[in-house]
Amino acid sequence: MNNAIRLAGTSIAITTTAVLLAACSALSPVETRELDARFGDAVRQARAQQTLNPEAGRNTDPVSGIDGVAAQNTIDEYQKSFKEPPRTFNVLGIGGTTTITP
Secondary structure, three states, X not given: OHHHHHHHHHHHHHXXXXXXXXXXXXXXXXXXXXXXXXXXXXXXXXXXXXXXXXXXXXOOOOOOOOOHHHHHHHHHHHHHHHHOOOOOOOXXXXXXXXXXXX
16 A cells, blocks of 8 residues: 555656746747847847947047046045035925924
């Protein structure tokens, strides 16, 4: 009796495992390849549509229209913004309730 119950339990476990593994497999490998071949197309298309000048990285002409002193001050202020944290201030009355004492 014990062997029959053990054999039935083992066969149920093996059948359940086989069914679960079959459920996890892809239905058709052709569909998977078609999806993978087009993976990332939307991102590449959006990036191409948002690029104003695709050849801008190859342009070696210096930027004109800003003098050296102004450029240096701009760079210094930009780098200083990372060293000093922005000033914080307290905002009172967040949440819409205030208490008034008589």
